[in-house]
Amino acid sequence: MSRLAPYLQYLPAFEATARLGGVRHAAEELNLSPSAISLQLKKLSDATGIVLFQKSGRNVALTEAGKDFSQAVAISLGQLDTATRASRKITSGGQPASLLVSVPTALGIAWLTAVIVDFAETHGIANLTINEAITAAEVDWENNDLAVVYDNPPFPGKYWRSLSEVRLCAVCSPTLFPRLDLRNRDRKLSSVALLHEDDGGEWAKWSIAARIGLDGNTRVRVNSVAQAVASAVQGRGVALVSDVLTRNYLSEGRLIQPFATTINAAREYYIVCQIDRASDPVLRVLADRVVEHMRPGRDQNT
Incomplete structure (x- = not known):
């Protein structure tokens, strides 16, 4: 089994000093003395062979090598923190709490x-x-x-x-179907409201694919597709919505799909x-x- 790096215990002092820009600030955060922080930084530098800091007035600044090392340390400590928080969620039965x-x-x-x-x-x-x-x-x-x-x-x-x-499909309540007068050669959906959450662009694409005119319709724009589906179930119009959303409603008979045409969603x-x-x-x-x-x-x- 490989041994852990001997300098791991000094990484918190290094991370705090690099992040806060000074030994004294790091000492205050970690509840240690400045001399203890300085000693840990020296031991870390000796163990890694990297010159980590250089004097910058009364504070310290990372060297270029220290900056690279700091990024690697920050990522590693972040991953350890994430793993620790995830582990705390695990119950004695082995499942997350x-x-x-x-x-x-x-x-x-x-x-x-x-x-x-x-x-x-x-x-x-x-x-x-x-x-x-x-x-x-x-x-x-x-x-x-x-x-x-x-x-x-x-x-x-x-x-x-x-x-x-x-895939987007046009759906409506069975109670609305009699109002869909599609017997004429110039098929139109002029007698029902069109429910949509975008600017109407998807209805326009569907109209071209289905060869059905949309002139003279009432357009109802809603804030969410959930409102469009609910309004369609209530018989308030025809909604152009995802097949993934409507499977249950279609199988239960609460919605019908009067047209076979579907289009790809964005x-x-x-x-x-x-x-x-x-x-x-x-x-x-x-x-x-x-x-x-x-x-x-x-x-x-x-």
Whole structure:
């Protein structure tokens, strides 16, 4: 077995001095005397063979070699801190005591929240927190272990895994179907409201693909796709939304898809986490569970 580097005990003193720019400040933070900090820095320099600091007035400044070493130390100590905090979550049974997951609101309402809750119950996770965010940039990574996002990579500093491409389909309540007068040669959706969350660009693309005119429609722009789906279920219009969101509603008969035409969405679903958490066994199992439920044709109630 390889021996640990003999200078590891001096790294906190070095990190604090490098970050704070002075021995006295480092001593105050670590509750040590300035002479003790100076001695540790000397021993670290002797052990590594690196000249770490040079005098800068009454303080010290990193040498070029010291700057490189400081970056490596900061990364290593950060990884150790992350690993320590993760380990504290582990219960005596070998499962995490808590789990924090971020999901897009509409997908959570449709079925994902139920999947995560079931996962937590199955794995004995006592404290589950489900937060909301759509894109990776909106996720609070200080308070989430894992996130499912509707976005496009790259996600700098993160590990990500594709869950599903997204196809957009027009859906409505069965009660609205009689109002869709499509018998004429110039097929139009002029008698119903079109529900959308963007500027209407996706409806325009769908219209061209389906060869259905959209002139004279009432346009209803909502703040979230969850509102669009809810309004469609309530018979208030036709929504152009993800097939991933509508599977349950379609299988239950609460929504119908009156047109076969679908188009590619501008974004896809990804599962994202911090790079140093990518090999976490619990997060990997949860990711596999979500991927399984994302499979086309999967009944999300099973």
